[in-house]
Amino acid sequence: MTIGNVYIISAIAIIGGGLFGFDISSMSAIIGTNQYKCYFNQGSVPCAGPTSNVQGGITASMAGGSWLAALFSGFVSDIFGRKKAIMLGSIIWIIGSIIVSASQNIGMLIVGRFINGFCVGICSAQVPVYISELAPPSKRGRLVGAQQWAITWGILIMFYISYGCSFIKGTAAFRVPWGLQMIPAMLLFLGMCFLPESPRWLARKDRWEDAHAVLTLVHGKGDPNSPFVTRELQDIKDMCEFERNNADASFLELFKPNMLNRTHIGVFTQIWSQLTGMNVMMYYITYVFAMAGLSGNNLLVSSSIQYVINVIMTIPALLYVDRWGRRPTLLLGALGMMTWMFANAGLLKSYGTYAGPGGVGGHTPEASWSVTGPPSKAVIACSYLFVASYAPSWGPVSWIYPPELYPLRVRGKAVALATSANWAFNFALGYFVPPAFVNIKWETYLIFGVFNLAMFVHVFFAFPETAGKTLEETESMFTDPLGPKYIGTLPWKTHIATSKALLLEHGEFDEEKARAYGHEEDVAERSASDTNGEVPKL
Known part of the structure; x- marks a missing residue:
């Protein structure tokens, strides 16, 4: 039996995104527990945990494996198919999780997480390609963006599993959640057996x-x-x-003059998604809230609230991103995140004080800045608002946008390259943030605020709108110097290709052509309303 419903296909494929989410919160919930700190302790202070540099390396090891795997996933996907590449990733995840859950020392933990990263690199690059090549244009955004929703669910579920396991005495407190990570990978492998291959790859x-x-x-x-x-x-x-x-389909084609613009847009979409500062909130939120005076169970529960916000606030993007468009979503998201990053920097600078070399509590040097009273509540609120700005914007759209930019012959390799950029910067930031909190303290927020300002400017001047267009029409937008009549010429003049804008011929709505473009919902909506044949303008 082969499943043909695009929603069920996406629901199974995006489990690969859930694996990434599992990894994020399994680290953020566990690194603050005494069981983890005592077992992987370094130095003379009991139960102080790894040093900030080593903890950065542990966290970043998964991203390092993801970068390497994402870079080569395009070759695997083009040779064996999108479906088999994703299935291979699920097998790799199981192997990595076995090593992680059985870790006897920091070296073994890093190796296991690096292997886990191979799965995340393959799945994060090829799941969006797979879904985008199967989905109709009118639903492509919500279906590909569902990968980000799966990531948020993975983060939320594993955080509470890890939180529950934190009450277990001994090493089982972290071995159990790390072992449970294998379950969704098994479900992904079994589910993919019942899904079709990409028709474009078959062609x-x-x-x-x-x-x-x-x-x-x-x-x-x-x-x-x-x-x-x-x-x-x-x-x-x-x-x-x-x-x-x-044309040929070599990797080098991505760097030829006629493709370089698209390559740079796809790569920077993923780079900027990391430089938003979301890594600070996801991986190291316990450090941030420790600076705001939270500790113990209050710290973990308060940290989990942002994961709930992440899940809920991703839903509007899934429902409306195909109507909002990619450009407005990215621009508004960048503005919102910039605001909350600068606000946190200002609050910590104005009302905070240096907590000393041991950090808040004397055992967490990464929590190097202390703020109390109403300003501490404002820091927590701004952190939540930052997540609420990221979740419906850069979170899903960073996965939706790159697969839409490239022609079929290089789509697998191009998205792999863009995703590898994501993981390269994920690795760098995972390693950078703990020492940054120790050494430059509140200025860390200032750096990410500037990044958000820069990405707003870059998106406005360089990123065209792709929503609603077929993958082949997006190709013509870049190859035709004049561009189709409904697209425009400059990025800031491009528009969403809804059925109302795209399917207007001789002043009348062409229902047959609308169905041919996959705009069944617009046809049904039009049939239910009395528009007297008039097609609304954008």
Whole structure:
């Protein structure tokens, strides 16, 4: 049995994102526990845990493996298929989790997390490609963006599992949650067995009958001659024919003049998503809230609230990102995050004091700055508002946007390159933040505020709108010097290609063409309303 419902397909595939979320909160919830600190202690002070540099290395090791795997995942995906690449990632995760949960020392822990990173690198790069190549244009944003929602759920679930296990005495407090991480990977592997391969990958391998069958299953409701299936298959044929006659699919093509602009946009989408400062909130929120005077169970419970906010605030993006568009979502998100980062920097500078070399409590040097009273509550509130700004914007859109930018022949490799940039900076920031809190203290927030300002400017002047367009139409937006009539020329003049904007011919709404573009919801909405044939303007 092969599943053809795009929502069920996405729900299974995005479990790969949940694995990344599991890793994030398993570290953030565990690094503050005495069991972890005592077992992996360094130095002469009992139960002080690893040094800030070593803890940064432990945290960043997963990102290091993810960077390496993401970089090569495009080759694996292009050779064996999107589906098999994701299944391979799930097997790697199980192996890494076994090593992590059995860790006898810091070296073994780092190796296990590095292997786990191989899975996250493959899945984080290829799951968006897989879903984007299966989803209709009108639903692509919400389906690909669901990967970020899976990440937020993974963070939330594993945090509370780790929190519950923190009451266990001995090393089981961290071995149990690290071992439980294997369960979703097993579910991902089994679920992928029932999913179809990407029709665009099948077409690239000249398996046209299989590609047609997948399109019929997923989009045609069993009808191989449905308008959407017919149009999609023809677009794929045209694109494959063009690519065979005019271009190669080598990795170096991404750096040629006609592709370099897209390469830089995709890569910087992922770089900026890391430089927002979300790493500070996800990996090291216990340090931040310790500076605000929280400790013990209050510290862990208060930290978990941001994970709940992350889950809830991702939902609006899944529902409306295809209507809002990619550009406005990224721009507003950058403004919001910049505001809360600068606010936290100002609060810590104005009302905080240096906590000494041992940090707050004398055992956490990363909690180097102390703030009390109402300003401490304001720091916590700004931290929550920062997460609420990231969750519906850069969180999901950083996964949605890159797969939409590239032609079929290099999509796997291009998204792999962009995702590898994500993990390179994830690694750098995972390693950088603990020493930064120790050495530059509150100025850490100032740095991330400036990054958010820079990304706002960059998005405004360089990132075009891709929402609502088929993957083949996005290609024409970059290759046609004039651009299609509904797109415009400069990035800040581009628009969302909804059925109302895209499917207007001779002043009338073309229902047959709307169905061919996959805009079934707009057709139904139009049929239910009395518009007298008038198509609303954007």
